[in-house]
Amino acid sequence: MANLRxxxxxxxxxxxxxxxxxxxxxxxxxxxxxxxxxxxGKTTTLxxxxxxxxxxxxxxxxxxxxxxDVHPGRRDIAMVFQNLALYPDKxxxxxxxxxxxxxxxxxxxxxxxxxxVAKKLYIDQLLQRKPAKLSGGERQRVAIGRAIVRQPRxxxxxxxxxxxxxxxxxxxxxxxxxxxxxxxxxxxxxxxxQVEAMSMADRIAVxxxxxxxxxxxxxxxxxxxxxxxxxxxxGSPPTNFIPAEVxxxxxxxxxxxxxxxxxxxxxxxxxxxxxxxxxxxxxxVLVGVRPEDVRVAVSSSDAYCVPAQVSVIEPLGGETIVDxxxxxxxxxxVVPPTQRLEESRPVxxxxxAGRMHLFDSASGARLYSTSxxxxxxxxxxxNP
Amino acid sequence: MASIRLEKLRKEFGELVAVEGLDLxxxxxxxxxxxxxxxxxxxxTMNMIAxxxxxxxxxxxxxxxxxxxxPPGKRGVGFVFQNYAIFTHMSVYENLGFGLKVRGCPEAExxxxxxxxxxxxxxxxxxxxxxxRLSVNDMQKVALGRSMITNPGIFLLDEPFSxxxxxxxxxxxxxxxxxxxxxxxxxxxxxxxQIEAMSMADQIAVxxCGQLYQSGxxxxxxxxxxxxxxxxFIGSPNMNFVRCTYQAEDGRGFLAQKNGDARLPVDDRxxxxxxxxxxxxxxxxxxxxxxxxxxxxxxxATLWRGVAYAMEPLGPKTIVHVQVxxxxxxxxxxxxxxxxxxxxxxxxxxxxxxxxxxxxxQDVIR
Numbered sequence: 001m002a003n004l005r006x007x008x009x010x011x012x013x014x015x016x017x018x019x020x021x022x023x024x025x026x027x028x029x030x031x032x033x034x035x036x037x038x039x040x041g042k043t044t045t046l047x048x049x050x051x052x053x054x055x056x057x058x059x060x061x062x063x064x065x066x067x068x069d070v071h072p073g074r075r076d077i078a079m080v081f082q083n084l085a086l087y088p089d090k091x092x093x094x095x096x097x098x099x100x101x102x103x104x105x106x107x108x109x110x111x112x113x114x115x116x117v118a119k120k121l122y123i124d125q126l127l128q129r130k131p132a133k134l135s136g137g138e139r140q141r142v143a144i145g146r147a148i149v150r151q152p153r154x155x156x157x158x159x160x161x162x163x164x165x166x167x168x169x170x171x172x173x174x175x176x177x178x179x180x181x182x183x184x185x186x187x188x189x190x191x192x193x194q195v196e197a198m199s200m201a202d203r204i205a206v207x208x209x210x211x212x213x214x215x216x217x218x219x220x221x222x223x224x225x226x227x228x229x230x231x232x233x234x235g236s237p238p239t240n241f242i243p244a245e246v247x248x249x250x251x252x253x254x255x256x257x258x259x260x261x262x263x264x265x266x267x268x269x270x271x272x273x274x275x276x277x278x279x280x281x282x283x284x285v286l287v288g289v290r291p292e293d294v295r296v297a298v299s300s301s302d303a304y305c306v307p308a309q310v311s312v313i314e315p316l317g318g319e320t321i322v323d324x325x326x327x328x329x330x331x332x333x334v335v336p337p338t339q340r341l342e343e344s345r346p347v348x349x350x351x352x353a354g355r356m357h358l359f360d361s362a363s364g365a366r367l368y369s370t371s372x373x374x375x376x377x378x379x380x381x382x383n384p
Numbered sequence: 385m386a387s388i389r390l391e392k393l394r395k396e397f398g399e400l401v402a403v404e405g406l407d408l409x410x411x412x413x414x415x416x417x418x419x420x421x422x423x424x425x426x427x428x429t430m431n432m433i434a435x436x437x438x439x440x441x442x443x444x445x446x447x448x449x450x451x452x453x454x455p456p457g458k459r460g461v462g463f464v465f466q467n468y469a470i471f472t473h474m475s476v477y478e479n480l481g482f483g484l485k486v487r488g489c490p491e492a493e494x495x496x497x498x499x500x501x502x503x504x505x506x507x508x509x510x511x512x513x514x515x516x517r518l519s520v521n522d523m524q525k526v527a528l529g530r531s532m533i534t535n536p537g538i539f540l541l542d543e544p545f546s547x548x549x550x551x552x553x554x555x556x557x558x559x560x561x562x563x564x565x566x567x568x569x570x571x572x573x574x575x576x577x578q579i580e581a582m583s584m585a586d587q588i589a590v591x592x593c594g595q596l597y598q599s600g601x602x603x604x605x606x607x608x609x610x611x612x613x614x615x616x617f618i619g620s621p622n623m624n625f626v627r628c629t630y631q632a633e634d635g636r637g638f639l640a641q642k643n644g645d646a647r648l649p650v651d652d653r654x655x656x657x658x659x660x661x662x663x664x665x666x667x668x669x670x671x672x673x674x675x676x677x678x679x680x681x682x683x684x685a686t687l688w689r690g691v692a693y694a695m696e697p698l699g700p701k702t703i704v705h706v707q708v709x710x711x712x713x714x715x716x717x718x719x720x721x722x723x724x725x726x727x728x729x730x731x732x733x734x735x736x737x738x739x740x741x742x743x744x745x746q747d748v749i750r
Contacts, residue, residue, distance in 0.1 A: 014696045027391050037549055110583055138622075165421065166620075167616070170620075170621065170622065173695070173696070174693075174694045176727070177694060177696075178693075178694055183724065193550075194550070195698065197697055198696075198697060198698050198699055199696035199697065199703070200696070218697055218699070219697070222699040235700075236550060236551075236554055236698060237554040237555075238502065238551045238554060238555075255509065284749075291701070311558070311562050312561040312562045312565060314557060314558060314559055314582070314583030314584065314600045315582060315583070315603065315604035315606075316579060316582050316583055316602075316619060316675045317582055317602065317603075317607075317619045318606075318619060318620075318672065318716075321558070321583060323558040323562065330558075332554075332558065334700075343565065373475050
C-alpha cells in the first residue's frame with residue numbers, strides 16, 4: 001500500500017529551480033505518469049520521492065508519514081533507472097536475488113521467489129545468463145524483476161522503455177500495464193513519450209520547467225487541456241492554434257479570423273464571462289482545434305464553409321495528414337486514407353463544433369471549451 | 385537538379401557486407417526515403433551517393449553521368465546531418481550566406497538569396513541573431529537553409545530531425561515536404577522512422593541487413609508489402625501476424641489458426657492461389673489493426689471470438705488487444721470503447737485487406 005504525496009516541494013540546483021512548489025497526490029495502486037520534455041523536472045521528482053534528493057522547501061509524504069529525513073534505503077520504494085544498472089558479472093538469477101540476499105532470506109525461499117518473478121516476466125529461461133548476453137528488452141525485464149522481487153510499497157520507473165527499439169517498446173508497454181494491474185502496487189512512471197503516458201496511465205501529471213501544468217486522467221488531459229502547453233504535449237499531430245480577434249457583434253461576441261468567424265449571441269453568453277475573466281474582454285485569443293477534428297471537403301456547403309488551400313499531403317497509410325493554408329495561417333487536418341485530395345487546390349473545412357477551445361494568446365490558459373460551455377456558430381468568409 | 389541511379393552498389397567492410405548489390409532509381413525532383421532499422425545499410429548507401437564512401441563494386445550515376453570516381457566536393461551534393469553543424473559564432477545571416485560567400489557571390493545577390501531562403505524557412509526575424517543562441521529546432525532550420533542556398537542538384541539528409549521534440553518533428557515533416565515541392569530539389573532522406581518516410585517521400589526504399597526489400601510509393605509499401613519485414617516495419621500500430629495453415633472443406637477454403645481453433649474463410653481467388661502454389665504449408669495471415677473491428681457481442685459479421693487482453697486509450701481512438709486462442713491481435717476501436725481485461729470480444733474482418741505470407745520464406749503470397 002502506498003499513497004505518495006508531494007506538498008509544495010521546491011528543489012534548486014544552484015540558481016535553477018528544477019521543481020517549483022510541486023503538489024502531487026498519488027493514490028495507492030495508481031499507474032501515475034509524469035510527462036514532460038527534457039528539463040521539465042520529471043527525474044528530479046522521482047529522485048525526491050525515492051530520497052536521492054532532499055527538498056529545499058516542502059515535504060514528501062509516504063502513507064501520511066513525512067519522509068524528508070528518511071534515508072532512501074528505508075523508504076521501501078524500488079526504482080528502475082533508465083540505464084538499468086544491472087550487475088554485469090552476476091547472472092540474471094543473482095541480479096534479481098540480490099535484494100533478497102541482503103535481507104537474509106533462506107536459499108529455498110529466494111529460489112522460489114526469483115523463479116516466480118522471472119516467470120511473470122518471461123525470462124525464466126534466462127536465469128543463468130549474464131547481462132552482456134541478453135537483448136535490450138531482456139535486460140529491461142531483469143531490471144524490473146529486481147524491483148518487483150522486493151515487494152516494495154511503490155515502484156518508480158524513469159523512462160524504462162526509452163532505449164528499446166520501436167517494436168519492443170510497443171510490446172513492453174502492454175506487458176507493463178498488465179503487470180502493474182496484477183501486482184496492484186503504486187507505479188510512478190516518468191516519460192517524455194505522450195503515447196506511452198496516454199496508453200498506460202490512470203492519471204498523468206504534465207510538467208514544464210519544473211511547474212505542474214495539469215494532473216488528470218488521460219481523457220481529461222486530451223479533451224480539456226489546462227493550457228496551450230498541455231494541448232501541445234499530447235496528441236500527434238499536435239493541436240492547431242489559430243490566432244483570432246475578439247470583437248463585439250450585434251450585442252454578442254465574434255471571434256474573428258480572416259477565413260472564418262465564430263459567434264456567440266446575446267449579452268449573457270458564457271463566452272463573455274470566460275473572456276472577461278482575463279480582465280480584458282477583447283484581448284487576442286487562439287482557437288484550438290485538434291487535426292482529427294478538422295474535416296475537409298472539395299466543395300462548399302452549409303457545413304463545409306471555411307475556405308482553405310491544400311499545401312502538402314502526408315499519407316501515413318492508416319490515415320492522411322493534410323497541411324492547409326487557412327488565410328495567413330498553416331494548420332493540419334487528419335482525414336481517412338481513402339479521401340483523395342490534391343496539393344495546391346482549394347478546399348472547404350468544417351470544425352467539429354463540440355471539440356473546439358479558446359486559449360488566451362498571452363498566457364496560454366484555456367478560457368472556453370465548446371464541449372463544456374456550448375457550441376459557437378461558425379461562418380466562413382469568401383475571400384480571406 | 386539531378387536524377388540518381390544506383391547500379392548493383394555493394395559495400396564491404398572486411399567480412400561484413402554492409403550493402404548488398406543495391407539497384408535504385410530516384411527521378412529528378414523526387415523525394416526518396418531510405419528507411420530501415422539501425423545497421424540496415426541506409427547511411428552507408430547515402431555515403432556512397434555522396435562520395436564519402438567508395439563502393440566495393442557497382443556504380444553511382446547522377447543524370448546518367450558516372451560519379452563513382454568523383455570526389456564528394458565535386459558532386460554538387462548538399463548535406464544536412466543529425467547534429468546540425470552550423471557556425472555557432474556567426475549570425476544566422478552569415479550562416480545562411482556562407483556557401484555563397486565562399487563561392488565569391490556579390491553582396492547584393494547574397495542578401496537577396498538569404499532573404500528568400502529565410503522566408504521559405506520562416507526564420508526571417510532571426511537573421512541578425514547569433515546562431516549559437518537559437519533553440520535546437522531553429523538551429524536545424526538554419527542548417528537546412530545553409531545547405532539549400534547553394535542549390536545543390538541533390539540533397540542528402542541523414543535523420544535530421546531525430547534530436548528534435550515530437551511536436552516540432554511533426555511540424556517539420558510538413559514544412560520540409562512543402563519546401564521540397566517549391567524548390568523541386570532531388571532529396572534522399574535517411575531515417576528509421578516510418579512516419580517520416582510515409583509522410584514526406586514520393587518513393588520509399590525499405591532496407592534491412594544491407595538488402596533493399598522493396599521500393600515504392602507510400603501507398604504501395606503500406607498496402608502491398610512484398611514480405612513480412614516490410615509489412616511489419618511500415619504502419620503504426622503494427623500489422624497483426626497469425627500463424628495458419630490452409631484447409632479445404634466442402635469446396636471452400638479456410639485459413640486455420642495454428643495456435644488455436646479460429647478459422648477464416650478465403651475467397652475463390654485466394655483459394656485457387658493457395659491450392660495451386662508450391663511452397664511451405666506454413667502460412668502467416670497479416671491484417672492491420674484498422675481492418676479489424678471489435679464488438680462486445682457477436683454480430684452477423686463476427687468471424688473470430690476472443691477476450692480482451694489489454695486496452696490502450698490513445699485520445700482519438702483506443703487500441704484493444706484481443707486474445708484469440710494463444711495469439712493476441714490489436715484492433716483499433718473508437719475512443720469511447722473501453723472493455724475490461726477478460727471481457728469477451730467478437731472480431732469482424734475487412735477481408736479484402738488481408739495479406740497471406742509464406743511462413744518459411746516470409747514473402748507475400750497475397
